[in-house]
Amino acid sequence: MNTTPASQDLHTVRAFDDELAALDALLADMGRRVGDNLTQALAALDGRDRDRAQVISAADADVDALEQAVNETAVRLLALRQPVADDLRGIVAGLRCATMLERAGDYVAGAARRGLAEAAAPPGLSGASVQRMGRMVGDLLARAMRAYLDRDTESARAVWQADIEVDNVHSSLFRELLTYMMEDPRVIGVCSQLLFVAKNLERIGDQATNIAELACYRAGGETLGHTRPKHDLANYASVDVP
């Protein structure tokens, strides 16, 4: 076959696009797994299911392995293709997105592990609020990933704004748990674990906003910056003691 320089260039461009798409596919896979693990973690918490919680903790190793794959792919692309402008920004964003997803995965696994301790909790304790908060951050993370993959800055901005609701739910859950502990010292151990489950969920929401920021950076170099509306009163929460 007679390969002209022009068709070679075209070939190179196509191969590069394929490699960028492969990077996105790895990130999409990571995002899906973190979301699935979160769903499983909430079910384990709800059913006080120790075995399931242990499986999730193990499944986080797959998320870590995917992060490693993203890093290797990105570094290879940087070395071999020496990209500039949009492509360079896409690869740097990919590296950082993988870090955020790995971090979210850690918080999911942490919540599942806390669920092990929580397995002995009295039935019904704060279950509904934790579940609601968990579904909320799972939804935000999925939306952030879609915005990232679709380079959809409008959806990204909506995710970024919505995190304030997660902070509000977190603050009220924090107060609820403190009140339980004051009413009945026997639930102090369990509720302390649930404080951390709630905090981990809130931090998964933070990763969703970080990914939303990356979506904007990737799409146009815009930075939403560190001025995100933050409304987490749990840091300052106090409850009147009886």
Place this chain on the structure above:
Amino acid sequence: MNTTPASQDLHTVRAFDDELAALDALLADMGRRVGDNLTQALAALDGRDRDRAQVISAADADVDALEQAVNETAVRLLALRQPVADDLRGIVAGLRCATMLERAGDYVAGAARRGLAEAAAPPGLSGASVQRMGRMVGDLLARAMRAYLDRDTESARAVWQADIEVDNVHSSLFRELLTYMMEDPRVIGVCSQLLFVAKNLERIGDQATNIAELACYRAGGETLGHTRPKHDLANYASVDVP
């Protein structure tokens, strides 16, 4: 002046080395500021000093700005210099190191904010253990940064191993705080905040080990991987209720 191609090359190499050194200087500055903020946060906790705690929370914005500067410098270097091998690895490591330091800075600011709530605590409560743990992670973070900047894999490995001691101190502090809460419901609010101060300190230790891993990656491409000895029993801690 007559510039030969050879001296031009030399000039280019020197300029690139200068830029890499500038990237390291930004990271060193970030590390120093996070360490200083941690020292201030511990002093604020110890002295129950609300004003100082607020200053630290504000100082974290400088750390965030430095992270932004690292990102911009790294992307510019990638675009203009199109580095390969060691240099590429150094820049990618720099990007990730800045993320870890920003994260550590967040945990310091979080600990300081929790200290605001803690300002009403009864004197002496768990102060010594928190201070000891704080100094421990501050020391680990400083050692990790030195190992990173000096490309010293041996010191990096020592930091990576030492984090297990932080986990042990964290577990025992967690139990101590739960015991306080069970003995006296009036300290539940304050001790809940201290649980998070302790957790934030433990996570600063995690960032130190992450940076130690980057030091090895940067020096020789070696990954210490995700098999770090982890011994944090606080996730499972339970205390017998009276």
